[in-house]
Structure formats: C-alpha cells, structure tokens
Amino acid sequence: MIRRVYPLNDKTLNFKFSQNEEDFIVEEQAIKFSGAGNFVVLEVKKQNCDTWELIDRLSKFLGVFSNEIGYAGLKDKRATTTQYITIPKKYSKEIKNFRSKKIELKELCLHNKKLNIGDLEGNRFKINLYEVEKNDIFHIEKIIKIISKFGMPNYFGYQRFGKDVKDNLEKAKEIILEDSKIKDKKVSKMLLSAYQSTFFNAWLVERLKLEKTEFKLLNGDIFYDIKSAKLFTPKTINDKILNDFKEQQITPTGLLPGRDVFKARDEALKIEQRFDDSSIVEKGYRREAIVFPKNITCKYNMENKMCSLDFVLPKGSYATVLIEFLANRNFS
Numbered sequence: 001m002i003r004r005v006y007p008l009n010d011k012t013l014n015f016k017f018s019q020n021e022e023d024f025i026v027e028e029q030a031i032k033f034s035g036a037g038n039f040v041v042l043e044v045k046k047q048n049c050d051t052w053e054l055i056d057r058l059s060k061f062l063g064v065f066s067n068e069i070g071y072a073g074l075k076d077k078r079a080t081t082t083q084y085i086t087i088p089k090k091y092s093k094e095i096k097n098f099r100s101k102k103i104e105l106k107e108l109c110l111h112n113k114k115l116n117i118g119d120l121e122g123n124r125f126k127i128n129l130y131e132v133e134k135n136d137i138f139h140i141e142k143i144i145k146i147i148s149k150f151g152m153p154n155y156f157g158y159q160r161f162g163k164d165v166k167d168n169l170e171k172a173k174e175i176i177l178e179d180s181k182i183k184d185k186k187v188s189k190m191l192l193s194a195y196q197s198t199f200f201n202a203w204l205v206e207r208l209k210l211e212k213t214e215f216k217l218l219n220g221d222i223f224y225d226i227k228s229a230k231l232f233t234p235k236t237i238n239d240k241i242l243n244d245f246k247e248q249q250i251t252p253t254g255l256l257p258g259r260d261v262f263k264a265r266d267e268a269l270k271i272e273q274r275f276d277d278s279s280i281v282e283k284g285y286r287r288e289a290i291v292f293p294k295n296i297t298c299k300y301n302m303e304n305k306m307c308s309l310d311f312v313l314p315k316g317s318y319a320t321v322l323i324e325f326l327a328n329r330n331f332s
Contacts, residue, residue, distance in 0.1 A: 019078035023128040029121040037112030050077035070115035157318030158332035203275035220266030258284025
C-alpha cells in the first residue's frame with residue numbers, strides 16, 4: 001500500500017480522529033432538480049448505513065431491482081450522512097410506508113431522469129478532532145491557509161481499498177490475469193477500482209516530489225477545466241495556464257489505467273507511463289491531481305481540546321485526506 005505524503009506540512013500532529021455518527025457528518029451538495037418528470041427525488045438522512053445498504057433495503061421494500069434506484073454518490077457507513085436518491089414516480093405512494101430507525105426519507109420534488117454517479121456538486125463535511133493541544137491549533141490554522149491557497153492532493157483515501165488491502169489487491173490482480181472470477185459483479189468492480197486507484201496514488205506521490213512548494217505543472221499534462229468539466233492539453237505550460245491553476249480554475253489530472261482514456265504527453269508522459277498497466281481492460285479515467293476545498297472553518301474548544309472543522313469538497317474527493325494533510329500522517 002502506497003504511503004500518502006503531504007510535502008507542504010512539516011509537522012506531525014497526534015490528535016484523535018475517528019469516523020462515527022457524531023463526529024463525521026456528510027451533507028451531499030445536490031444538483032438543481034428539474035421539478036418535473038417521472039422520478040421522485042428523496043432526501044435521505046441515515047446513520048451507520050452506507051449507500052449500498054440503503055439501496056438494498058429500499059429495493060427489497062419496493063420489490064424492484066436495485067438499478068431502478070438512482071444515487072449520485074457513495075457515502076460511508078460510519079457517519080451521519082445526507083444524500084439524494086431517485087425512485088420511479090409510480091412508487092411514490094409505497095415509499096411513504098418505509099420505516100427504519102437509522103434511515104429517514106423526505107420527499108422533495110420530481111426530476112426528469114434517474115440520478116447517476118457524479119450527479120452532485122460536492123459534499124459538505126463537519127468533522128470533530130479530539131485531543132488537540134493549544135499549540136497544535138495554530139499549526140492546523142496555518143495548514144488550512146495553505147490548503148485554501150494551494151489546494152490538496154486528491155488521493156484516494158484508505159476507505160477506497162477496504163480493510164484487507166493486500167488481499168484485495170491480490171484478488172484484483174487475479175481477476176485481471178483471469179486466474180480468478182468473482183460472481184458478485186459489484187465486488188469485482190470495487191476490487192478493480194481499488195487496483196486502478198493504487199496507480200493514481202503512487203503517481204501522485206511521485207509528482208509531489210518534484211516541487212517543495214506547490215504542485216509542479218509539466219508539458220504534456222492533461223488538465224481539467226473546473227467550470228466546463230472538460231479535459232484539455234495545452235501546447236505548453238505558459239503564463240495563462242500557471243495563472244489559471246493559481247486561480248483554481250483548472251487542475252492537472254492523473255491516470256487511472258484502463259481502456260479508452262486519454263494519456264499524457266511529452267514530459268508528463270515520462271512519469272505517467274511508469275504508473276500505467278496495459279493489462280487492465282476496465283475503462284480508464286482521468287482524476288484531478290489537486291482539488292480545492294471551499295469554505296473551510298475551524299473552531300476550537302479549549303476546555304475539551306476539540307477542534308470542529310467544516311468544509312466543502314468537490315465530488316469524488318476524500319475528507320479523510322484533508323484530515324491526513326492536517327496531521328501529516330496516514331490513518332490506515
């Protein structure tokens with residue numbers, strides 16, 4: 001398992017952090033819904049229940065296939081989370097009878113299509129850190145300023161790889177080499193996604209070594225335009241590219257190896273090709289190397305030595321990575 005590094009932090013903090021329903025709260029930032037259509041949008045607030053369990057429970061209750069229920073993002077189990085799902089309008093009466101101690105449903109409006117992965121603006125996190133010393137809070141505030149200015153590495157967090165990391169990655173290799181088959185397609189896809197993610201994380205560590213301050217851009221990098229959500233490759237790293245990156249309008253991307261994916265060029269390719277695997281036949285992706293958290297606030301309770309963080313991350317980014325950045329150490 002590749003160790004995630006945070007070069008812009010020069011101090012390790014030993015505060016306590018754990019995911020649970022009181023100290024890890026996630027609120028999905030929804031897209032704008034159409035207000036009309038054949039799908040009902042439900043706001044779901046749940047505790048100690050991940051998205052897979054939610055979908056499984058609702059599909060069994062309604063007597064439908066799980067793929068009829070739309071969702072925009074996967075949420076952790078050990079947390080209090082609010083997210084949005086869609087169900088076909090014809091089940092709007094039946095869903096009102098659903099009851100669960102850890103799942104609350106609230107009907108919001110109609111929408112013109114089923115929600116799919118990625119149909120969200122981002123996620124808001126409210127996280128408590130414990131045993132934070134008074135001197136540490138000043139350092140945390142310093143790192144928050146650095147993150148607000150330069151962004152943070154967009155690593156896949158430890159949750160991506162499961163509890164038995166080595167075992168899971170070995171299983172993924174066996175699937176790729178066709179030495180093994182897993183009947184559960186969901187599990188198989190998760191293992192392969194974790195395997196692809198190891199290449200991205202390893203690449204990102206290597207790229208972060210190139211510069212001690214901010215992320216160094218290279219000729220041949222493929223960029224993501226945050227406003228238009230499109231990829232592009234400039235002919236060269238010129239002043240406009242550098243300024244747009246500084247202004248948090250664009251960000252370089254890294255490779256998740258697989259088929260049908262754009263590859264870097266020139267100088268950037270020399271590094272990227274060391275973290276590629278042509279044997280992976282799953283679809284490949286480009287992922288933002290650096291992301292820019294928004295609206296970060298930090299409150300400190302000196303009596304309880306508790307630090308309360310509140311921030312918004314782009315979709316697909318991990319709050320635990322931001323916490324690791326503050327601590328300058330991996331949690332798992």
